[in-house]
Amino acid sequence: MFSEPTLKYNCLNYIGKVGIMVEQKLQVTLLTGRTIEQGVGKEKGKASKEYFDACSMCYMDADDMKKLGVKNNTNILVSTPDGSVVLKAVKYPRSATPGLIYVPYGPWANAVCSNKTTSIGMPSFKGTPAEVEPAPEKLVLTMEELLMKEFGR
Amino acid sequence: MTVINSVTCPICGCVCDDIEVTVENNEVVKVKNGCAMCESKFLGYRGEHRLKTPLMRKDGKLVPVSMNEAVHAAAEVLANSTYPILYGWSSTSSEAQRIGVELTEEVGGIMDNTAVVCHGPSILGVQEVGESTCTLGQIRHRADLIIYWGCDPWSAHPRHLERYTSFTEGRFEKSEWKAYMQKLKSQAGQKKMQSAMRIETGGTQPRPQTCSVPGMPQTMSKDGRKLIVVDVRKTMSAEMADYFIQVEPNKDFELMQALRVLVRDEDLDVDKVAGVSVEYLKQVADALVNCEFGVIFFGMGLTQTAGKFRNIEIAIQLVRDLNTRTKFVIMPMRGHFNVTGANVVSAWQSGYPYAVDFSLGYPRYNPGETTCMDVLLREENDASLVIAADPGANFPKKAVENMVKHPLIVIDPHMNATSMLGDIVFPSAFVGIEVEGTAYRMDQVPLPLKKIVEPPKGILSDEEILSKILAEVKKIKSKKTAKKAEA
Numbered sequence: 078m079f080s081e082p083t084l085k086y087n088c089l090n091y092i093g094k095v096g097i098m099v100e101q102k103l104q105v106t107l108l109t110g111r112t113i114e115q116g117v118g119k120e121k122g123k124a125s126k127e128y129f130d131a132c133s134m135c136y137m138d139a140d141d142m143k144k145l146g147v148k149n150n151t152n153i154l155v156s157t158p159d160g161s162v163v164l165k166a167v168k169y170p171r172s173a174t175p176g177l178i179y180v181p182y183g184p185w186a187n188a189v190c191s192n193k194t195t196s197i198g199m200p201s202f203k204g205t206p207a208e209v210e211p212a213p214e215k216l217v218l219t220m221e222e223l224l225m226k227e228f229g230r
Numbered sequence: 231m232t233v234i235n236s237v238t239c240p241i242c243g244c245v246c247d248d249i250e251v252t253v254e255n256n257e258v259v260k261v262k263n264g265c266a267m268c269e270s271k272f273l274g275y276r277g278e279h280r281l282k283t284p285l286m287r288k289d290g291k292l293v294p295v296s297m298n299e300a301v302h303a304a305a306e307v308l309a310n311s312t313y314p315i316l317y318g319w320s321s322t323s324s325e326a327q328r329i330g331v332e333l334t335e336e337v338g339g340i341m342d343n344t345a346v347v348c349h350g351p352s353i354l355g356v357q358e359v360g361e362s363t364c365t366l367g368q369i370r371h372r373a374d375l376i377i378y379w380g381c382d383p384w385s386a387h388p389r390h391l392e393r394y395t396s397f398t399e400g401r402f403e404k405s406e407w408k409a410y411m412q413k414l415k416s417q418a419g420q421k422k423m424q425s426a427m428r429i430e431t432g433g434t435q436p437r438p439q440t441c442s443v444p445g446m447p448q449t450m451s452k453d454g455r456k457l458i459v460v461d462v463r464k465t466m467s468a469e470m471a472d473y474f475i476q477v478e479p480n481k482d483f484e485l486m487q488a489l490r491v492l493v494r495d496e497d498l499d500v501d502k503v504a505g506v507s508v509e510y511l512k513q514v515a516d517a518l519v520n521c522e523f524g525v526i527f528f529g530m531g532l533t534q535t536a537g538k539f540r541n542i543e544i545a546i547q548l549v550r551d552l553n554t555r556t557k558f559v560i561m562p563m564r565g566h567f568n569v570t571g572a573n574v575v576s577a578w579q580s581g582y583p584y585a586v587d588f589s590l591g592y593p594r595y596n597p598g599e600t601t602c603m604d605v606l607l608r609e610e611n612d613a614s615l616v617i618a619a620d621p622g623a624n625f626p627k628k629a630v631e632n633m634v635k636h637p638l639i640v641i642d643p644h645m646n647a648t649s650m651l652g653d654i655v656f657p658s659a660f661v662g663i664e665v666e667g668t669a670y671r672m673d674q675v676p677l678p679l680k681k682i683v684e685p686p687k688g689i690l691s692d693e694e695i696l697s698k699i700l701a702e703v704k705k706i707k708s709k710k711t712a713k714k715a716e717a
Contacts, residue, residue, distance in 0.1 A: 106479050108462065110530060111386040113266055120241060120271035122279030123623060123646035127270075160627055172464035177479065179463065184623045184647050192626035195538060197354060198346045198585060198601025200626045202534040204462075204480040220623075220647060227627055228634050230290075230651050 103145050107157065107207035108179045109190060115181040124220065132183030133217045135164040137209070138174045142166060147211050154212040155180070155189050157205065162188040162223075163215045178209060184223050231259075238679045239268045240321070240662025243564030243672035244387045244394070256683050258663070265388035272663065279645045281657030282686065292655060297688070301695075304615070304654045305702030307637045309710070311613035313589055314339035315602045315633075318619030318641075319576075320566035323667020323679060326692035327568075327575040330617070333700045335580075335588045336707070340611075342602035343572035344565070344619050345584045351533040352562045353573065353583050354597060355542025362549055364525075364559045365673045366393075371400035375521035377458045379545065380482060380531015381563045384466035390563070391470065395525075396457045406455050410470060456517065460485070461531060475514065478505040480536035486544045489515055493551050519555045529563040564672040566619075567662070571670035606632045615639040617692060618661075622647030641695055658692045659685035665693075 118128030135155060147153055153166045162185050180186040191201040224230060237249040251272060252260035261272045284300035285292040308314055316334045319327050320343050334341035376395045383390040391397045399405045459471035468474040477485050481504030488503040492515035498508050518524060526549060532541040545560060552558035564570050573583035580586045582595035598604055605611050606629040613636050622630055640652035649655050659665045664685035670676050
């Protein structure tokens with residue numbers, strides 16, 4: 078179905094003879110979109126915990142998570158040429174989606190979305206290349222923290 | 231305790247008008263018939279995130295001010311700007327949108343609505359090749375083949391299937407709910423068998439992959455309504471479908487072109503298109519041609535991926551081809567409850583549905599140039615007014631960065647990302663809960679929104695706030711003209 082996601086290994090970080098990788102990156106296709114949880118959260122209020130929980134996460138393929146050494150509900154760093162953001166990785170429950178990550182619409186998704194409008198006013202919210210790496214030690218920012226970091230307000 | 235029937239839901243483009251709301255002491259205590267989002271809004275709209283007074287940014291912080299002070303400050307910003315953006319308009323009434331057009335014309339700015347990041351490309355596609363469409367009522371009663379392409383109604387329009395398509399009891403087409411329940415039961419049985427097999431084989435059985443089953447599923451040859459879902463991943467809606475086509479990301483255009491070829495009884499000289507086997511597509515094309523009344527609903531999976539408005543254009547052309555063989559229509563799955571209204575009002579007032587530029591004194595429309603996203607990315611704006619939308623949360627980072635460089639006026643009931651970033655923030659009443667108005671459903675049918683409770687004291691409607699700002703802008707401008715005349 079999809080082209081096999083490629084792993085980029087940082088050779089300097091191989092430890093000892095067993096070759097344990099402590100850092101690796103996965104090239105993926107970034108999709109953003111709606112989820113019912115995001116819908117419920119946005120109607121309750123964008124400052125609500127429901128909205129934060131629903132939008133500061135990222136659906137990933139179970140096999141991709143294994144390749145990356147990421148467990149369910151651990152944090153990852155999603156990077157694109159337009160920015161990077163820490164999100165909680167969640168296994169996509171319905172099917173295998175190798176090489177795809179899905180982030181619900183919200184300020185977290187827009188921190189990494191492409192703003193290329195191809196001269197028709199619509200940014201490329203779906204189907205743009207991104208890079209994922211594990212970030213268990215980094216924290217997912219709240220909406221206030223994220224807005225402060227990105228826009229200084 | 232009062233029970234109010236036939237309340238219109240002000241959330242998504244479905245605009246369900248069968249909600250039953252129980253009100254006690256001016257508060258909604260119970261909601262019947264609604265979806266999860268509907269309940270969340272009606273029961274949670276008065277939560278702690280509600281804005282209670284107008285706010286203005288002073289020394290970097292938002293502080294409460296009086297309504298008059300906020301109105302005057304907002305009017306000053308708009309009257310003194312040369313190229314302001316007036317954006318949003320989709321979660322408010324058409325009455326407020328109408329005043330919005332007048333205000334934008336008065337200040338010589340750009341009026342753009344959320345369609346620009348939603349179904350703007352759909353509008354461009356329709357302007358290229360026209361559109362064959364109908365109302366949701368006709369689909370409910372007559373459609374026997376439903377296609378959801380690049381959209382997940384279960385997540386974004388939860389009652390769409392239940393009210394307008396597969397799971398509704400139409401006059402000529404019956405509900406497929408019972409058949410779906412039977413399918414669920416059999417799937418649950420299959421899952422149990424598979425998990426027993428996995429335990430038996432010590433977990434060596436591979437995970438089932440989607441779209442790996444060869445041939446057409448039996449459900450496609452069944453009687454009654456058929457449901458096809460096309461998406462890049464298996465969504466909940468895809469699980470409900472009789473047939474799910476998993477297309478590769480950014481390849482919808484190719485898939486649709488391939489279907490056009492097959493619908494015209496021509497041959498393809500490849501085995502696979504967009505990751506889907508041609509044999510498979512032939513059977514889908516057969517199903518499309520052999521239905522009596524088919525409909526394609528499409529969403530952001532087409533408008534936000536590679537091709538954008540060209541995807542819509544080709545989808546409409548597929549529908550046109552199908553209309554030579556059978557009856558087919560196409561409809562966008564509009565997001566906000568009144569984004570269709572924003573397009574309709576803008577079109578009837580100015581001639582154009584979105585991205586209307588009044589800076590030359592007359593309406594001008596050139597998507598790519600006058601779309602607010604491009605204006606923001608080119609940093610041409612010098613002020614913004616955002617109403618009934620949240621670009622702070624839904625625009626790419628660079629666009630928001632440029633928006634907050636200049637004065638930002640926000641009108642919204644809630645403290646959302648844009649309100650947090652705003653310089654002047656007006657709290658407004660909820661349209662469809664605290665004030666009445668008109669909303670256009672996704673099929674462009676206007677429906678009345680009811681007022682079911684009183685708004686909190688001192689909270690005005692979008693219409694009233696905009697009228698006040700408009701009056702103040704006119705006052706400031708007439709003073710300026712008088713001064714110039716004196717000089």
